Amino acid sequence: MDNKNSSDILCSIDNGMLKIVLNRPKNKNAITIAMYKNLIRILHNSIQDSTIYVVILTGTGSFFSSGNDFKYLTNQNDGAVNIESTINIFKEFIDILITYPKLLVAVVNGPAIGIAVTMLALFDLIYASNTTYFQTPFTKLGLVAEGCSTYTFSNIFGKSKASDMLYLGHKMTALEAKHYGFVNEIYEYENLNKVWTYLQKLTELSSESILAIKRLVQRWNQDILLKVNAAETIELEKRLQSPDFLERINIILYKNKF
Secondary structure (H helix, E strand, O other), X not given: OOOOOOOOEEEEEXXXXXXXXXXXXXXXXXXXXXXXXXXXXXXXXXXXXXXXXEEEEEEOOOOOEOOEOOOOOEOOOOOOEOOOOOHHXXXXXXXXXXXXXXXXXXXXXXXXXXXXXXXHHHOOEEEEEOOOEEEXXXXXXXXXXXXXXXXXXXXXXXXXXXXXXXXXXXXXXXXXXXXXXOOOEEEOHHHOHHHHHHHXXXXXXXXXXXXXXXXXXXXOOHHHHXXXXXXXXXXXXXXHOOHXXXXXXXXXXXXXXX
């Protein structure tokens, strides 16, 4: 596998486990289009690498990720969104998470917002620090739910709590997320290294068995999720071009300058 790192995304491989680190701590690990492209490339390459059977995603610093970096999704000269460079790449990223044949693990080292939350529902195992919260402020931004959350959230949280998150932007604590089965385990932020020790247990297990189970688990919902992603992407494209979104995001970007 091509193990080339970029400054925004760091990769390392150890005992069949590929560790991917979102590395923009000054920007709360917000995800840019370039980072999406790099993540897609890394995941595609890892599929071809027979020595890798587990991918672990985490972040640098106190945030897991604040979601999409809207400064890179908008043209600051006229406030317009560059749709062409956004929608297809975003859809491809979610599609590869849906179809990814190997184990996906997230070590959520801090708060997760927007896409950083919705994509986690497509992962197989999630471990979180006690400083973590999960929030999807779609309606505050004038956006729509994405990352297949219009399907996965109800299945995980139930209709009522999913509605709280998708419509009202409910901020869910790590403890609440564990209660609903979204998170496997919670660790003290200061002792988050214990997660990595725990995950070493995967190296003692049959990689062939893990991959076979993953094939079976994803078989039943994969086609549905791909359709959900396609439908959500169409609506997202409409919202990104809407005056409502452009006004809301420009206000937020303006406030963040000061």
